[in-house]
Amino acid sequence: MAKGGKESLRLQILKAARKLLVKDGVQNVSMRKIAAVIGYTATSIYYHFKNKDELIHALIDEGHEIMVTQLNQIQEDLPADTDPVKRIEANMRGFVKFGLENPEYYEIMYMMHSQEVADLADERPGIAPKSVDLGIELYKKAYEAGLVRERDAEMTSASVAAMLHGYISMALLHRLDSRLDADKVLDDVIDCIMRGILLPN
Amino acid sequence: MAKGGKESLRLQILKAARKLLVKDGVQNVSMRKIAAVIGYTATSIYYHFKNKDELIHALIDEGHEIMVTQLNQIQEDLPADTDPVKRIEANMRGFVKFGLENPEYYEIMYMMHSQEVADLADERPGIAPKSVDLGIELYKKAYEAGLVRERDAEMTSASVAAMLHGYISMALLHRLDSRLDADKVLDDVIDCIMRGILLPN
Amino acid sequence: MAKGGKESLRLQILKAARKLLVKDGVQNVSMRKIAAVIGYTATSIYYHFKNKDELIHALIDEGHEIMVTQLNQIQEDLPADTDPVKRIEANMRGFVKFGLENPEYYEIMYMMHSQEVADLADERPGIAPKSVDLGIELYKKAYEAGLVRERDAEMTSASVAAMLHGYISMALLHRLDSRLDADKVLDDVIDCIMRGILLPN
Amino acid sequence: MAKGGKESLRLQILKAARKLLVKDGVQNVSMRKIAAVIGYTATSIYYHFKNKDELIHALIDEGHEIMVTQLNQIQEDLPADTDPVKRIEANMRGFVKFGLENPEYYEIMYMMHSQEVADLADERPGIAPKSVDLGIELYKKAYEAGLVRERDAEMTSASVAAMLHGYISMALLHRLDSRLDADKVLDDVIDCIMRGILLPN
DNA sequence: GATGAATGAGCGTTCATTCAT
DNA sequence: AATGAATGAACGCTCATTCAT
Structure with missing residues (x-):
């Protein structure tokens, strides 16, 4: 929930995605969950990745x-x-x-x-x-x-x-x-x- | 859409689920879709299976x-x-x-x-x-x-x-x-x- | 917000849609807004209409x-x-x-x-x-x-x-x-x- | 994607907006899309127009x-x-x-x-x-x-x-x-x- | 034995906009 | 003069499930 500090958001997103991936499997990784993990809005992910596919x-x-x-x-x-x-x-x-x-x-x-x-x-x-x-x-x-x-x-x-x-x-x-x-x-x-x-x- | 005849509904459900499974992959099998295939309501599946997990x-x-x-x-x-x-x-x-x-x-x-x-x-x-x-x-x-x-x-x-x-x-x-x-x-x-x-x- | 009484939900939906239509124009009619007007969930609209297009x-x-x-x-x-x-x-x-x-x-x-x-x-x-x-x-x-x-x-x-x-x-x-x-x-x-x-x- | 050369950005924006307008209809014109067409950021439009309304x-x-x-x-x-x-x-x-x-x-x-x-x-x-x-x-x-x-x-x-x-x-x-x-x-x-x-x- | 009616949570995505730089 | 970074609200839609009948 807390923002991840000075790490670039892009890296934080990937990190969070991996974290969710290992816990729940691919299909349970969602933009919202990633956002929740890193303490940002789901929208902000789209600034760094075109869409979910690109992120994966x-x-x-x-x-x-x-x-x-x-x-x-x-x-x-x-x-x-x-x-x-x-x-x-x-x-x-x-x-x-x-x-x-x-x-x-x-x-x-x-x-x-x-x-x-x-x-x-x-x-x-x-x-x-x-x-x-x-x-x-x-x-x-x-x-x-x-x-x-x-x-x-x-x-x-x-x-x-x-x-x-x-x-x-x-x-x-x-x-x-x-x-x-x-x-x-x-x-x-x-x-x-x-x-x-x-x-x- | 057409009801499957005299086959027990339970069997029809399993059959439809398999059909969807092979076509769309596991995660795309939904109660709704199964129901649509056999021409029944999604609700009716719950009479035969406690939940999706049990069906799988x-x-x-x-x-x-x-x-x-x-x-x-x-x-x-x-x-x-x-x-x-x-x-x-x-x-x-x-x-x-x-x-x-x-x-x-x-x-x-x-x-x-x-x-x-x-x-x-x-x-x-x-x-x-x-x-x-x-x-x-x-x-x-x-x-x-x-x-x-x-x-x-x-x-x-x-x-x-x-x-x-x-x-x-x-x-x-x-x-x-x-x-x-x-x-x-x-x-x-x-x-x-x-x-x-x-x-x- | 309050439910519309005994009117069938289908009719309530259409009524609410018209109401929103005249106020905001077509493009501002949304499933969520309709639902809010009649006091139901947006999801429930999909029980009565396949999708927004069919509703319109x-x-x-x-x-x-x-x-x-x-x-x-x-x-x-x-x-x-x-x-x-x-x-x-x-x-x-x-x-x-x-x-x-x-x-x-x-x-x-x-x-x-x-x-x-x-x-x-x-x-x-x-x-x-x-x-x-x-x-x-x-x-x-x-x-x-x-x-x-x-x-x-x-x-x-x-x-x-x-x-x-x-x-x-x-x-x-x-x-x-x-x-x-x-x-x-x-x-x-x-x-x-x-x-x-x-x-x- | 390519920047439009020496044309003032204001004119480029209007041009792009028209292009999108005729292609997609009014409501599908978005700041993002305009920006994408001319190769600038959506934000930059706000330097030349107070908001979307003023642009229109x-x-x-x-x-x-x-x-x-x-x-x-x-x-x-x-x-x-x-x-x-x-x-x-x-x-x-x-x-x-x-x-x-x-x-x-x-x-x-x-x-x-x-x-x-x-x-x-x-x-x-x-x-x-x-x-x-x-x-x-x-x-x-x-x-x-x-x-x-x-x-x-x-x-x-x-x-x-x-x-x-x-x-x-x-x-x-x-x-x-x-x-x-x-x-x-x-x-x-x-x-x-x-x-x-x-x-x- | 099955349906009708409805829900709440969640999904990916797009939008106009803001603010610091 | 323009960008990078981010937001909050909204969108159409699908899901498993429940409950009364």
Whole structure:
């Protein structure tokens, strides 16, 4: 209710939108609620964003940027001589980590209907282009090093992303069997994927 | 607009709800619209369902029943001497098939927020119990036959379900890279999972 | 603010809409204002009318019915042997009288943009069909009696309606020179029209 | 979006307002839209006009000036010895022409509610003073020449203006019977008025 | 077993306008 | 001479739900 201080209103809006997003899901984010959170009028949001769609897209873009930055950082932080397979696994774990730690971003990035976020799927082929590119690149290097099975890098990247997305979305929606340890399920998933991807021995 | 004849109103409501679900997505299903489809008043729905939530839950239950029936049927239709691994793969493909062919059910069963479908995850352990049980059972048999890696059947079942869910949900949300053949991605996913599960040779 | 008693809500809505119409013009009639006048919620209007457009159209239809009834009544009240020219003048004065006494109806019937009242002009050829027919009929009889100039009855009817509309709308919009007596201007207009229509002697 | 160059902003605003006026009708002209058209902020309009009302009034004044200029030009262009009756008809046709060709001006000059254009009718006597004066003057000359019926020139001018306005406004609102030729209806109207005004032979 | 009538909350959006700079 | 930032009021409309009948 209280105004957020010196932060630019645009940033406050995005922040509030994320906050609402993670609490209630996309469809429960409304201009009025955002306004209430930051202590402004709903009208004022329209000064900074053309409409709700543009606001959501701004969040999506933000999310992709953050994720790509994190994934790249992970690769940079690895020792220069890290073997390609380890890099792939690190990338996979980085993706999952981003999803679990940023449900508000992850949801709008990967869990919304295209119709809800106009033209998202139509404008961009597949998931976040840059993170996809990174995955493809890593696999290609692993293949050149003779470490993974001979297969289409684009295809493999898509498959792996889909499988990891399955774990992330089930975790975020609390659909994982509550009797199991979520971290162990993740280890199991990644273990399975790695084995499926690598050369037999 | 025309009343549906001798079908019980309860069934008509569920039918109409499914119809709207698959056309407009979950959140666009409203009591009004359902009523309009079947030619009754919105009020009359409340005679058969306490509220919207209960209606959605009825649909979810319907979905689970249909899915379990289909998955069991698939097992029954296999020759009695089919080896356990083949059975696992058949089960996996059956699950994916159900999701792709019944997006209206699949979405409310596995893609909605718990808040949207009140307490779903809290009340029931994990995903659809019976289909989970089937998966676990199949894996156990395969393990007893020495065909799959030694691992927790519950855990494996959860992992596999998550990974398959990833493919299904990405397909339903049109998030698969449009330059790839969706069927081939599915083959790739299943291939990967199988290899990850099976014993090395 | 107080509820209107036993009158059906539908009628109350229409009544309130007319009231607002005459006070503020069409564009200032809002669902909320109507609701406030009759002491109901804006929502309840939607139980009786699909949307604002349908409400306005209901008013338009009402207006046409009232006007046609009045014009027919005027003709009936004239002695059976009234000569056709007198009948024409009576009809003209009846039209003007209706307009001046029912500005709320007249405005939506004849002074709104077609885009404001969707497809009004497209669906119906010319002004209110039945009143137009009456005018045409009267003129034809006068022509057959050899009292008016030989001319197209439809055309004459349209011209006369336009000219009378000019007076009515200027009067309603307070655009008549305030130094003149409005009634005398009307007499002058009708005088002019009659002379223009009649045979020279 | 692009700024209009060296034209004074005041003129740009009026120009843009006219453009919107003719496209969308009076009530759809908003400060925001005007600003968007000329590439300035809505706020900047308030530097040049006290408020929207003043802006509209400026347009009305503009319209009157243009119309009077055109009507005077028409009279000047006639041969010096043109007879007064011909001059009256030319003036009438000039008025109609202006209305049909400048709907954006005509609408705000003669078709808006007084409340919409604050106090217009109260402050100024009748319609556009100068064009009224011209009409009166022309009639007086015709009367002095013994060509028109003995009548109050002010009154006649008002009547004629009203009748012509009827045609113009019906034409602009697309309320003329679409089965008739609009030009012929106009000829008919003017024919009728002339005959009503002139001396019998 | 179903309807008629109504509600209150909420939605995204647009508007004219203001005020400090 | 113009902008940036914001407001408060209003708009048409949809929603799940209730209650008396």
